[in-house]
Amino acid sequence: MNMNIETPWVEKYRPKDFDEIVSQSIAINNLKKFVQKKYDMPHMIFSGPAGTGKTTTALIIANKLLKGDIYYRNVLELNASDTVRMDFVRKELQDFVNQNLIISDRELKIVILDEADNIPKTVQQTLRRIIESSPNNVKFILMCNYINQIIDPIISRCAVFRFVTLPKDKIINRLKFIVEQEQLSLPEGKKKEFFETLFFISGGDLRKAINSLQMAVALELIEDLNINEILKISGFVERPVLNQLKRYLETKEFAKARDIFDSIDYLDSRNFIRQLLNFLPEFKNVNKNNASQLRAYFGDVDYRISQGADERVQLTALLAELISYQDTTT
Template sequence: MFELWVEKYRPKRLKDIVGQDEVIEALTGFVEKRSMPHLLFAGPAGTGKTTTALALANEIYGSEELVSANYMELNASDERGIDTIRVKIKDFAKTKALGEVPFKIIHLDEADNLTSDAQQALRRIMEMYSSNVRFILACNYSSKIIDPIQSRCAVFRFNPLTDDAIIKRLSYIAEQEKIQIGDDGFKAIAYVAEGDLRKAINILQTAFAVAKGKISPEIVYKISGLAMPEEVNDIIRLALEGQFLEARTSVRNLMINYGISAEDLVRQLHRQILQYDGIDDVKKAEIVSYIGEIDFRLAEGGNGDIQISALLSKIASIGRGSHASVG
């Protein structure tokens, strides 16, 4: 049976969660007092919101039996209507908690997907059953949660994880699974994950299944559908030097060899141009502005090959000091 490592290595305790030290420190205080307000966890995907909610419940209740009886998790992406709030959540909130802790916990994941009517109904339930239940709302965008709910919650913002935090957790998993991977492999996974630990763990598991021996950066970028940063930098260098055709050939080879879409390649060019040392900030700003234009054209259905060529042409003109309009 194929077991997802994301679930297998999900931390059960707050102290095992990496990369969110300030949030964990505050939540540990709630555990010590056996009391907590309603909570709102906001931040990008894969930064530990759901894991933190479950770990908090484990620590507050202290046993799997009490967690099972007193903790309910719902995904608002699937159950986002007013009926879910009025029936399922209300029925759970009306009953008393088991054990010494006087409240139950309802965890609403993806809460920013709740409809406006559902959020108004939820607001009322939070008022009526505040002595009996605590809510943990997890969302990507807190601005989509209505103000009356936000004002009833302690808001915690989860930041994208640093590369060091991701590598720390991946190293632990690699050690447990006896995976052969070096520092360059870990760095490649962290680069691709962009602060998303869930994505990083899934990449590690996929690379382990594909690799015949040691996991190399080449394997990581191949299965992720991204080019190696060095190859993207070479494309930027060729374009800046005015070698437009050579840069375009390199792009086409990358898109064929890695199966990269034009949209993904544009985003990777954007990421690398910001780190590129060969040009000053003024030229970087001009290139980034044009990358935004190309990204919009692609989103509107523009031809990927033509738009990438236009972008390389613009970079070439900037590289030689020309500001002629392209496109």
């Protein structure tokens, strides 16, 4: 039995030092120099997609600068999206920053503020004033997915580091490292497909990739590497269903394609779009000249759904569009 309710592997394998961080060498190399400056370290913004190492890097910096007990006293971790009442953040921040006037004079303090791009613009103005008026020993590390959601006056006060989506080989190597550490044995013949599937599920997010791996192990899916089950538990459609759908789209049988689509349980529409898009090269009759237009249509549908459009309507339209691109004449 492998049903382990142990520490999440994302935590267990969270890098403890800079050189353990995969990719991100540009950001990390520059950042190392700043960290050595201690009190002259600038405020920083880490921007980039989820699961690329932003929080990990902030924690490493904090650990390097504040060792031992002092860490707990002098590091404040806040998450903007957890904290519904931003008043609370404001108060907590101000207390933390000011407290410094009372306790010791010049100990370094670090504020780690996650998901800063979720903070409303008006509150960001307040944050900006707090940053401005903070004494030199208080350093802010802000994290965000989208730098354009942060107001300019904050950006201009920070050194910005961009974290990039991890490439396939880096993700797969990290997963292999964990597999080795955990002494898991995978069936040789299916290994490659397994890692490729985990990478596909992750979309470049290493946290997601590691979580999917741990879940596959916990659900005992790795003995015979049941790829379809792994896709399913991660919110993707199984291959046989996808294949069936493709057949009906190729024969332009819209009603049947829609039936298949309607029969999918727990459809995650944006995952479904990614999966279909990935599957596109396998459609025999998609006219090569039109393929880029079709891809653009996928992008539009994905965007509309992200903006709250009705998912079923959008996806049904996408299926119809796919049929219209099935070109058997050219």
